[in-house]
Amino acid sequence: MSIPVGSQDDKPAARVPTLSPGTRRMLASIGWSLVSLGLFAGMWEALWAIGAINPLLLPPPHMFFSDIARTLTFFDHKARMIGSQGGGSAIMGLLTTIGWTTFRVVAGLSIGFALGVLCGALIHYVRMFRNLVQPLILMLAPISPVAWLPVAIFVFGVGDVPAIFLVFVTVFFMIVLATVAQIASVPKNYLHVARIMGANERQTFWRVILPAILPSLFMTLRLNLFAAWMVVLIAESVGVGIGLGQITGMARATFNAKLVFFTMVIIGVLGFTFDWALRKIQQKMLWWVPPGQGAM
Amino acid sequence: MARPALSLRNVSKTWMPEGRSPVIALRDFDLDVAPGEFVVFLGPSGCGKSTLLYMIAGLEETTGGVIEQNGRVVTEPSAERGLIFQEASLFPWLTIADNVAFGLSIQGVLPQKRKEMAADILRSVGLGDMLDKKPDELSGGMRQRAACARALAMRPSVLMMDEPFAALDVQTRAKMQDFLLQIWRDSKASIILVTHSIDEAVSLADRVVVFTSRPGRVKTIVPIDLPRPRPTRDPRYHEYRDMFAELLADEVDRAFAEQETR
Ligand SMILES: Nc1ncnc2c1ncn2[C@@H]1O[C@H](COP(=O)(O)OP(=O)(O)OP(=O)(O)O)[C@@H](O)[C@H]1O
Numbered sequence: 001m002s003i004p005v006g007s008q009d010d011k012p013a014a015r016v017p018t019l020s021p022g023t024r025r026m027l028a029s030i031g032w033s034l035v036s037l038g039l040f041a042g043m044w045e046a047l048w049a050i051g052a053i054n055p056l057l058l059p060p061p062h063m064f065f066s067d068i069a070r071t072l073t074f075f076d077h078k079a080r081m082i083g084s085q086g087g088g089s090a091i092m093g094l095l096t097t098i099g100w101t102t103f104r105v106v107a108g109l110s111i112g113f114a115l116g117v118l119c120g121a122l123i124h125y126v127r128m129f130r131n132l133v134q135p136l137i138l139m140l141a142p143i144s145p146v147a148w149l150p151v152a153i154f155v156f157g158v159g160d161v162p163a164i165f166l167v168f169v170t171v172f173f174m175i176v177l178a179t180v181a182q183i184a185s186v187p188k189n190y191l192h193v194a195r196i197m198g199a200n201e202r203q204t205f206w207r208v209i210l211p212a213i214l215p216s217l218f219m220t221l222r223l224n225l226f227a228a229w230m231v232v233l234i235a236e237s238v239g240v241g242i243g244l245g246q247i248t249g250m251a252r253a254t255f256n257a258k259l260v261f262f263t264m265v266i267i268g269v270l271g272f273t274f275d276w277a278l279r280k281i282q283q284k285m286l287w288w289v290p291p292g293q294g295a296m
Numbered sequence: 297m298a299r300p301a302l303s304l305r306n307v308s309k310t311w312m313p314e315g316r317s318p319v320i321a322l323r324d325f326d327l328d329v330a331p332g333e334f335v336v337f338l339g340p341s342g343c344g345k346s347t348l349l350y351m352i353a354g355l356e357e358t359t360g361g362v363i364e365q366n367g368r369v370v371t372e373p374s375a376e377r378g379l380i381f382q383e384a385s386l387f388p389w390l391t392i393a394d395n396v397a398f399g400l401s402i403q404g405v406l407p408q409k410r411k412e413m414a415a416d417i418l419r420s421v422g423l424g425d426m427l428d429k430k431p432d433e434l435s436g437g438m439r440q441r442a443a444c445a446r447a448l449a450m451r452p453s454v455l456m457m458d459e460p461f462a463a464l465d466v467q468t469r470a471k472m473q474d475f476l477l478q479i480w481r482d483s484k485a486s487i488i489l490v491t492h493s494i495d496e497a498v499s500l501a502d503r504v505v506v507f508t509s510r511p512g513r514v515k516t517i518v519p520i521d522l523p524r525p526r527p528t529r530d531p532r533y534h535e536y537r538d539m540f541a542e543l544l545a546d547e548v549d550r551a552f553a554e555q556e557t558r
């Protein structure tokens with residue numbers, strides 16, 4: 001640190017060309033993620049090395065990664081059916097599996113978000129709707145998605161719809177409640193300004209209330225993203241066709257610990273990637289929220 | 297006095313908070329504000345100054361009496377009567393220029409036109425190079441000036457301010473008072489300023505309206521008979537100050553006494 005002398009706006013002497021602060025921050029965060037993962041994996045490996053854990057039940061990372069070719073065959077639908085081997089189609093199988101699960105998560109989450117925000121806004125604006133619907137929502141909200149599973153299957157049969165429905169049910173109530181709470185907490189002065197400027201209800205909603213609650217809505221969406229990934233596996237493990245949950249179900253049935261952990265890694269990476277993508281969208285869309293605020 | 301810009305007749309407000317006993321905030325408040333007049337509201341805390349501003353703005357309903365602007369009864373908010381809060385309350389999701397243009401866009405002014413108008417107004421309040429900044433990139437004083445610009449963009453004939461400089465430091469405050477006098481002269485609007493600062497009242501007002509403690513009524517109205525800029529060394533300036541200090545102390549004593557007998 002140098003002691004500042006002279007005028008305030010003296011530019012600091014040109015530094016050695018270095019990375020921009022943004023890039024540096026990103027590299028640092030990637031670095032720490034790797035360290036964090038490495039520590040965890042290292043501890044696991046160490047426990048295995050000193051013989052503290054049974055590799056059949058808790059195979060350390062190097063084991064379930066080294067056996068990747070065999071593990072992958074489980075993802076290949078046709079191979080599993082017919083019993084043939086094939087590297088290329090195994091990768092394709094993995095991607096297809098990921099694709100289906102991702103589709104269900106995205107579909108359930110999007111529908112849940114759109115309807116949740118709509119429902120929250122209606123509760124705020126339409127007294128009749130509030131009186132009729134709010135108690136119901138408060139009663140349904142604490143019910144575990146697992147309890148909805150049989151309902152989903154009774155109503156929709158097996159297939160994609162019950163899985164999407166389960167994701168929807170998981171996120172919907174939280175999003176409704178969050179929307180209602182956030183609309184109620186919009187600073188009064190914002191609404192006063194809108195009224196003084198002559199904005200009608202519609203304009204006030206789209207141009208004041210919505211942007212005011214958007215940052216916290218996004219946060220709610222991100223938190224629910226994790227819940228969605230958790231619950232989609234439950235739905236898939238009871239048989240809706242191809243999906244990661246079906247793989248873990250099968251792994252459990254066949255005591256294949258390597259497959260379990262491999263799938264867990266995939267889900268972790270997927271969840272992380274999705275959260276990262278949402279965060280990027282958030283930064284673009286919510287340009288006014290300073291980074292570091294609202295857990296960006 | 298020519299026709300008043302604003303006239304309050306027997307204005308009363310009783311708050312009915314849910315689950316608590318009613319609060320009589322104002323009772324039979326009478327006041328006329330002339331066009332282009334600078335009026336300062338001075339009164340003990342809780343005597344209903346903010347409540348009165350909100351009612352003049354049309355944001356709250358009166359529970360008695362009539363408020364008229366240029367002979368028309370006030371029933372709802374209008375950009376004719378601007379209101380500025382203690383916090384600037386700029387929308388954080390809009391740039392400074394877009395904040396100032398917000399009201400214009402609600403009124404349907406075309407984008408190009410309102411951009412020019414916003415830029416003009418911001419230049420006139422000394423924020424010409426802040427157009428594309430976010431509100432939280434500005435200092436408190438700048439934000440408050442931007443809030444003034446937002447209100448001025450609607451060409452209000454009455455501009456109300458609820459302790460607009462209370463959150464600012466002393467130096468910024470002095471600057472903002474000069475700034476306020478300048479926009480008052482330029483806009484020719486009537487200004488109603490609520491403040492707790494006796495100095496602010498004596499430095500700025502044509503007339504100071506002193507409130508009684510709750511329920512708020514007009515205790516007395518004092519015209520400040522000094523040239524502008526106010527001669528702070530003039531003995532008369534200090535006489536005014538002492539007088540207001542006494543008037544306020546009276547009311548605060550009364551409020552305390554009342555609380556004790558309850
Ligand atoms: N929305 C409200 N609901 C119920 N009571 C209210 C409400 N707003 C204000 N009051 C009450 O009305 C009285 C006057 O409040 P007001 O805010 O107008 O006072 P004030 O003169 O602006 O005070 P201060 O100088 O502290 O800002 C207070 O007793 C307050 O508690």
Ligand SMILES: [Mg+2]
Pocket residue numbers: 345346347458
């Ligand atoms: Mg007040």
